[in-house]
Amino acid sequence: MSKRDNNMQMEHTLTLNIPFATSKQADIACQVLRPDPILRPQDFQVKYTSKGNELVMEFQSIDDRVLRVGVSSVIDSVKTIIETFDELE
Template identity: 35%
Template sequence: MSLGHSLTLTIPFPSSRLANIAERALNVDKELKSDQVKRIITTDDDKLIVTFDCTSVKMLRVSVNSLFDLIIMITKTMDAFDGLE
C-alpha cells in the first residue's frame, strides 16, 4: 500500500558495473525513519533505480536530497579513482 507521496529516480551510469557498485554502497545505510519513508534501491543494467514512498512531501524531499548527496559523492569517487593503477 502506498504511503501517499512517491517518486522514482532513474540515474544512468557509464556501465552496469558502476551502477551495481552504487547500489551496493547505498544499500548499506537503512532509512532512519522506516515508518515514514520506504526506499528501494535496485539496478536495471547500467541504470540505478530508486523508488521512494513517503508519508509527507517533506519527508520525501529530505530523503531524496540526502540520497542525492551520497550519490554525488559516489560518482565523484568513481570519476577520481576508478581504474587508477
C-alpha cells in the same frame, strides 16, 4: 500502527533513474547505498535496484516534506559515489 496502515499512508512516491557509464558502476552504487538503515522507516522508505547501467531508486513517504528531505540526502550520497568513480576508478 499496523503494517497495512503504513503502506496506505505512503502515498508520496518518486522514482529516479540515474544512468552510469557501465552496468558494473550502477551495481556498485546500488551496493554502496543499500546497507544504511532508514532512520524513520514508518515515514520513509527507499528501494535501490540496478537495471542495466541504470541505478533505480524508488522512494515512498508519508508527506512531500519528508520525501524531499530524504531524497536530497540520498542524492548527496550518489554525488559522492559518482565523484569517486570519476576521480579514483
